[in-house]
Amino acid sequence: MAPGCRAVANADEDSLTLAAEAALDALLMREGLDDHFLSAIDMLLFASTTSPYLEKQASTLLALVCNLRRDVRTEDISNSLRAGTLAIQTGLDAVAAGSARQVLVTAADARGAPPRSAGEASFGDGAGALILGKENVIVELLCAFSLTDEITDSWRGSGDPFARSWEERFTQTKGFLAVVPEAIDAALSKAKISPADITRVVGNGPDQRTLASAIKTSGIDPIKAEDHFLSHVGNTGTAMPLLVLARALETVSPGDKILVFSYGNGADVLIFEVTPQITRLREVKRRGVSHYLARSAPLNSYEKFIRFRGLIPAEPARRDPPTASAVQIWRDRDTIYRLCGVRCQSCGAHQFPPQRVCYKCRALDQGERIRFANRKAKLFTYTLDYLNADIDPPTVMSVINFEGGGRMYCMMTDRDPERVAIGMPLEMTFRKIYEAGGFRNYFWKCRPI
Amino acid sequence: MRSLADRVAIIGMGCTKFGENWDSSSDDMIVDACMEAFADAGVRPEQIEAAWVGTLTSGVSGQTLSRPLKLQYIPVTRVENMCATGQDALRNAAFAVAAGAYDLVLVAGFEKLKDSGLTGLPGSASSVIGAGNTAPGGFALAANRYFHEYGIGKETLAKIAVKNHSNGALNPKAHFQKEITVEQAMRAPMIAYPLGLLDCCPTTDGAAAAIITRRELAEKYTDRFVTIKGLGLAVGPGSGRVDENYSFTSFPETQMACRQAYEQAGITEPRRQISMAEVHDCFTITELIIYEDLGFCAPGTGAQEVDSGTFSLRGELPVNTDGGLKSFGHPIGASGLRMLYECYHQLTCRAGRRQLPNPKLALAHNLGGNPGSFTCSVVILGTPE
Numbered sequence: 001m002a003p004g005c006r007a008v009a010n011a012d013e014d015s016l017t018l019a020a021e022a023a024l025d026a027l028l029m030r031e032g033l034d035d036h037f038l039s040a041i042d043m044l045l046f047a048s049t050t051s052p053y054l055e056k057q058a059s060t061l062l063a064l065v066c067n068l069r070r071d072v073r074t075e076d077i078s079n080s081l082r083a084g085t086l087a088i089q090t091g092l093d094a095v096a097a098g099s100a101r102q103v104l105v106t107a108a109d110a111r112g113a114p115p116r117s118a119g120e121a122s123f124g125d126g127a128g129a130l131i132l133g134k135e136n137v138i139v140e141l142l143c144a145f146s147l148t149d150e151i152t153d154s155w156r157g158s159g160d161p162f163a164r165s166w167e168e169r170f171t172q173t174k175g176f177l178a179v180v181p182e183a184i185d186a187a188l189s190k191a192k193i194s195p196a197d198i199t200r201v202v203g204n205g206p207d208q209r210t211l212a213s214a215i216k217t218s219g220i221d222p223i224k225a226e227d228h229f230l231s232h233v234g235n236t237g238t239a240m241p242l243l244v245l246a247r248a249l250e251t252v253s254p255g256d257k258i259l260v261f262s263y264g265n266g267a268d269v270l271i272f273e274v275t276p277q278i279t280r281l282r283e284v285k286r287r288g289v290s291h292y293l294a295r296s297a298p299l300n301s302y303e304k305f306i307r308f309r310g311l312i313p314a315e316p317a318r319r320d321p322p323t324a325s326a327v328q329i330w331r332d333r334d335t336i337y338r339l340c341g342v343r344c345q346s347c348g349a350h351q352f353p354p355q356r357v358c359y360k361c362r363a364l365d366q367g368e369r370i371r372f373a374n375r376k377a378k379l380f381t382y383t384l385d386y387l388n389a390d391i392d393p394p395t396v397m398s399v400i401n402f403e404g405g406g407r408m409y410c411m412m413t414d415r416d417p418e419r420v421a422i423g424m425p426l427e428m429t430f431r432k433i434y435e436a437g438g439f440r441n442y443f444w445k446c447r448p449i
Numbered sequence: 450m451r452s453l454a455d456r457v458a459i460i461g462m463g464c465t466k467f468g469e470n471w472d473s474s475s476d477d478m479i480v481d482a483c484m485e486a487f488a489d490a491g492v493r494p495e496q497i498e499a500a501w502v503g504t505l506t507s508g509v510s511g512q513t514l515s516r517p518l519k520l521q522y523i524p525v526t527r528v529e530n531m532c533a534t535g536q537d538a539l540r541n542a543a544f545a546v547a548a549g550a551y552d553l554v555l556v557a558g559f560e561k562l563k564d565s566g567l568t569g570l571p572g573s574a575s576s577v578i579g580a581g582n583t584a585p586g587g588f589a590l591a592a593n594r595y596f597h598e599y600g601i602g603k604e605t606l607a608k609i610a611v612k613n614h615s616n617g618a619l620n621p622k623a624h625f626q627k628e629i630t631v632e633q634a635m636r637a638p639m640i641a642y643p644l645g646l647l648d649c650c651p652t653t654d655g656a657a658a659a660i661i662t663r664r665e666l667a668e669k670y671t672d673r674f675v676t677i678k679g680l681g682l683a684v685g686p687g688s689g690r691v692d693e694n695y696s697f698t699s700f701p702e703t704q705m706a707c708r709q710a711y712e713q714a715g716i717t718e719p720r721r722q723i724s725m726a727e728v729h730d731c732f733t734i735t736e737l738i739i740y741e742d743l744g745f746c747a748p749g750t751g752a753q754e755v756d757s758g759t760f761s762l763r764g765e766l767p768v769n770t771d772g773g774l775k776s777f778g779h780p781i782g783a784s785g786l787r788m789l790y791e792c793y794h795q796l797t798c799r800a801g802r803r804q805l806p807n808p809k810l811a812l813a814h815n816l817g818g819n820p821g822s823f824t825c826s827v828v829i830l831g832t833p834e
Contacts, residue, residue, distance in 0.1 A: 318566060320573035328576060336577060351691050353578055359688035381597070381697050383589030384642035387569060388581050394642065395581045399590055401693040409690035409821075411581045422597045433577045443577035 006234035008299050009110045009125035011308040011391045012413055012431040015048040016058045017442065018127035018239075019106035020065045020430040022246075025287050026104065026129035027066055029374045040133070041066075042100035043073045045091055047083035047107040047238050051076055052440050054158065061442065062106065064337035065430050067371060073100070081154075081204060081264035083107065084128070084238045088260075089144055089268060091132040102133040109237030112161045115311060119163055122206065124234020128242025138249065138281050139258065139272040143191030148266035149179045172210060179267050180205075181217035184259065187269035188218070193257065195219035198271070200248050202226050203261040204240040220259070233293070247289040254278055297414070307391060317389035324437030334369070339428060339444045341406060342367025350406030375402045377426045377446060384417050400426055400446050414447040425449045452713045455834055457543045457677045458667035459659050461490025464790040467655035467778035468624040475507050475561040476517035478656035482783075483518055483557055486658040491670050494518055497660075498551040503528040503538035503558040504782035506571055514557055531817025532731065533682070534558060535785025536826035539659060540680050546661055553666075558787075559656035560780035569652060570781075579690075585641035585649050585732060587819035592643050592734035594697040598749070603643050605752040606733035607634035610647045610775055612755075613730060616762055617772025619802045624653050624778030648733040653778030657786035659793075664833070673797040678810065679716070679829035681709030689821020702823035703742035703816065710827040711744075714810070719744045720766055723829075724808030725795055727788035729816035730773040739814060740768070743827075762803065770795065770803045785815035785826060792830045 009018060027041075044066065046059040059074035077083045077090065084107035091103035108127030113119030153171035156163045165171060180203070188195060201224045205211030208230050212222035226248050228240060236243055241262045248258060256274040261267060299305060306312050332353075334340045341352030346363035354367055377400040384394035396412035412420065413431055426446040433441045463485025465478045473481070479502075487494055502514035502525060511525030530537040535558035542556045565571050574580040596602060611631055617623035629647060637645035667674045683705035689695035707719070716722050726743065730736035737751040745766055746754045754760065760768035771777050771791035774784060792811035794800045810831045817824040 318568045320567060320571055322574035322580065324577075325575070332576075332578070349692075353691075355688075355691065359686060359692050380693070381590045381594035383586045383593060383644075384639070385581065385583055385586035385589070386642075387583045387585055387640055390581075394639075395586070397581050397586050397590070399690060399697070405693060407691055407693040407695075409579060409582075422593065433580050434574075436574075441577050441580075443580065 004231040006121065006232075007124040007126055007236070007296065008305055008308065010414060012433070012445070013110070013125070014052055014432055014440070015050045015108040015110050015127070016052050016061065017431050018110065018125060019046055019048070019058070019108035019129065020062055022108065022127040022129035023062060023066050023104060023106050026131055028284060028286060029066070039069070040102040041068050041072060041104050041131075043091060043094055043103040044068060045075050045077060045087040045103065045105045047077045047087040047105070048109055049078060049081060049083065049156065049238055050109050050111055051078060061337060064333060066104065067338050067373070081237050082262045082266065082268055084241050085260065085262040085268035085270060088130065088132070088270060089146070092141055092144065095132050095134055102131055105130045105132060105242070107239045107242045109239050111163050111237050112309060114162050115306060119165070122230070122235050124229070124236045126233060126236035126239045126243050128239050128246050130242055130246070136277050136280065137275060138278045139274050142193070142257070142271045142273055143187055145183060145187035145190055145269045146266065147179070147183050147186065151175055151265070176205060176210060176263050177214055177217065180214040180261055180263050183267035183269045184215065184218040184220070184261060187259070187271060191271050193271060197257055198224060198259045199256040200224055200226060200252060200258045201261070202241055202244045202248055202258060203228070204263060206235060243289060249278070249281060250288055250290060252278060297416070304392070314391070319387070319389050321389070322434050322436040324439065324441050326437060326439070329441070336443055338371055339373040340369050340371050343370045350402065350404065352406055352408050372402055372406060372408065373428050373444065375404060375428065376449070377402045377408070377428070379420070379422055379424045379426060380407070381422060382412070382420055384420065396420055398426070398446055411445045412447060413445040419448070453543065453547055453680055454678045454713050454715070455676045456547045456664050457661055458664045458674045458833065459661050459677070459789070459793055459830065460667050460670045460674045461486045461488070461492065461660040462658065462790045462793050463489060464622060464657040464787055465655050466622045467653050467780060467787070469563050470654035471563065473654065475513070475559055478561070478654065479514060479517045479557060479559050482559070482656035482658040483555065486555070486660050490660040492553060492660060494520065496553050497523065497555045498553050499524045499542070499545060500555040500557065501526050501528055501538040501542040503534035503785070504560055505529060505531065505534055507559060507561040507782065531824050532729065532781050533785060533815040533817040533824045533826040534782045535657065535787070536789070536813065536815040536828050537682060537785070539661070539786065539789065539828065540682060540826065542661055543677055543680060546663055549663070552662055554661050555658065556661060556786065557656065557658040558782040558785060560782045561654050562652045562780060563654050582819070583641060584819070585644050588732040588734055589641040589644045591697045591738060591820040595734060595738065596643065598698050599752070601752045603635055604631065605737060605755050606643070606648050607631045608755050609730065609733040609736050610634045612761055613769050613773040613775040616770050616803060617776025620772050620777065623772040623776050624651050625772070625776045644732055644734065650731050650774035650779040653780045655778060655780035655783045655787065657783045657790050659786055659789060667833070674833065675793050675796045675830045676833045677828065678831045679710035679713035679827070681706035681827040682825070683709065684824045685822060687822035695821055697820050698738065699742050699748060700738060700816070700820060700823055700825070702825035703739060703814065706825040706827040707743050707814070710829050714829040714831070716829070720746070723766060723810050723812050725767045725770055725792070725805055726812040726814065727771065727791050728768055728773070728814040729784070730769055730775050731779060731816070733775070735816065736768070736773070743812070743814065767805060770800065770805065785813070788813035788815060789828060789830065796830060796832050
């Protein structure tokens with residue numbers, strides 16, 4: 001096995017929370033206050049083969065996390081590693097048809113593979129997000145092409161936690177290396193673009209060599225293939241084309257032609273041209289892929305990895321397990337998912353969770369809804385709790401004071417317990433808290449900036 | 450508003466051995482504590498006219514007391530006010546006696562924690578908002594902030610644990626009757642940083658009971674009784690985790706509850722006037738903050754007082770002479786009454802090897818909840834006028 005590493009979702013992350021992270025960055029929610037709905041997003045798509053649910057949309061929950069309006073169309077697109085580009089095409093079609101002004105496309109995967117398998121070493125957990133629209137676009141669609149191809153080369157049965165695949169010689173020869181070039185050829189000829197005019201190539205594939213080999217077959221110089229992070233992030237499945245495209249957009253120039261392909265029971269090819277608006281992307285403070293690559297922390301324990309994935313049974317803590325009420329969560333959905341609190345219109349005090357009687361001036365029902373999800377905070381006090389049942393102890397319980405006012409008591413994630421200190425700067429991130437009531441319970445945590 | 454001072458007398462008390470009482474059920478412990486109280490007061494169960502019983506989670510309704518004692522169709526009320534349950538049961542009973550509704554009333558408190566098989570208290574997260582909270586974790590928030598504000602460390606906390614274990618070693622009813630060292634306390638396994646195992650009170654079974662009557666009737670039963678000088682109860686608005694100005698280094702509920710009780714008891718200089726205090730040392734940090742909130746010393750000076758031994762058994766103002774929650778144990782509903790059991794024995798000069806010289810006024814402080822959201826009771830007992 002080649003040396004390298006892969007991205008592993010934290011114990012409190014899954015495809016839904018990874019998508020939320022990417023979406024919040026795309027929507028610029030990491031900066032500043034946001035007390036109103038994002039008016040132009042009319043559609044939210046979530047592409048994944050590892051959605052937390054087979055029945056129940058993840059995109060509806062993401063719409064709340066992203067503070068979208070109620071009258072948006074949400075769709076989960078699944079069952080193929082091509083789901084990411086299928087979602088982009090669905091979104092582009094909606095924009096072209098005028099049924100959506102802007103579409104938020106998210107794609108995320110955290111795939112499982114049997115312990116010690118090649119898949120376990122080569123898969124990576126990740127997410128990407130794009131906003132599609134008609135005006136002031138940074139890349140323009142020149143051509144979209146899809147083909148379908150029935151083959152059992154890789155699959156995951158319902159109830160199976162692990163992705164499976166047929167023997168590699170077959171899957172590459174008759175699958176990836178046959179179908180991807182066929183689709184690229186067809187797209188190029190449909191768009192009347194010669195392979196030499198393509199400046200950048202983004203796709204998905206099992207490894208960089210196979211990926212490069214597929215585009216070479218279509219006459220594109222394999223050097224034009226972006227680095228797909230396969231040796232240090234891994235095969236991020238559905239997310240890969242979005243993730244790599246997001247990274248590529250950090251360095252493209254106006255006029256560049258980007259070919260985006262993705263494979264999985266057929267192939268999609270999208271050809272984009274970079275517009276002069278690309279400079280706008282760099283003026284705004286999006287974190288982008290580079291930021292997330294830079295903030296990764298090493299996970300050197302294989303035992304910890306398989307524990308995070310739920311692959312080894314652990315002795316349950318001698319504590320009452322948590323309970324959950326679907327009713328309560330529904331009633332508090334704006335609090336739990338949007339992270340909304342209130343600002344007292346009588347005295348101005350910010351409070352989370354929302355209080356009907358203001359803690360400060362005791363005015364009744366004067367709370368005006370405000371959102372804390374985008375706010376920075378500072379650690380006021382904390383504990384490293386080893387008693388609480390936690391898959392990755394200690395639980396870092398934190399009392400944080402938000403910039404602009406307001407306090408919250410919550411868990412801290414993505415932290416080194418030894419470096420937790422009063423006064424440290426923090427931000428909010430959406431995470432999985434526990435399984436209770438037979439379903440997955442999500443909420444916000446703080447994390448060091 | 451009439452002061453409650455000296456209107457109600459405690460004429461008898463009972464308390465089981467606290468600990469991991471594997472051999473006793475809740476009913477057994479209720480019977481044991483109440484029978485000791487009846488014998489102490491020289492009254493028979495059938496003379497009791499009404500009763501109040503406190504438990505956090507070990508029973509529901511007044512029947513939790515009437516069934517084991519076979520009380521016959523008298524009013525019995527169950528009280529629950531978190532860890533301040535035991536003293537709130539007494540408080541409600543005292544009002545009924547002071548009002549003249551009943552002459553002879555039984556108050557009992559108990560908890561059976563060791564049947565659950567759980568570590569710590571029962572109860573689980575029922576919402577993701579606030580999930581991850583544990584009792585030691587909640588108090589550790591106060592400890593870290595206190596350390597940050599006043600520049601002290603774990604050693605002060607260790608000394609408080611050592612003091613309470615030393616007192617408990619003299620108490621045959623205490624859960625732990627063993628001295629510990631500062632080094633042991635400092636090196637104990639971490640529970641919720643900075644609180645280690647020996648900063649935490651144990652999970653304990655136990656029951657305690659009191660018989661109360663009107664002051665003027667007390668002599669009819671016994672010549673060794675104490676009177677209630679003050680009863681304070683402060684239930685906070687619970688906004689410490691919402692209000693960014695809440696300090697975590699002092700607990701307003703304690704300050705407000707003792708203010709009520711001091712006023713009734715005519716206490717203006719608590720450190721000088723109070724002979725001894727039983728305080729709610731669920732964690733060592735709690736006891737440190739309580740010293741300051743009760744006005745025994747100025748904010749931020751608790752550590753110096755600990756170093757100088759102010760609150761030791763032979764110190765200027767002994768605190769937790771029976772070992773406190775730390776060493777005597779903490780069966781929730783019983784703890785508030787257990788504190789009074791020690792005050793009562795000290796004031797009637799029956800505290801054995803722990804006896805203080807001629808105490809006149811004893812304070813018991815019973816605290817429920819978490820920093821930021823407390824229920825606090827303060828009871829002041831004294832020798833009769």
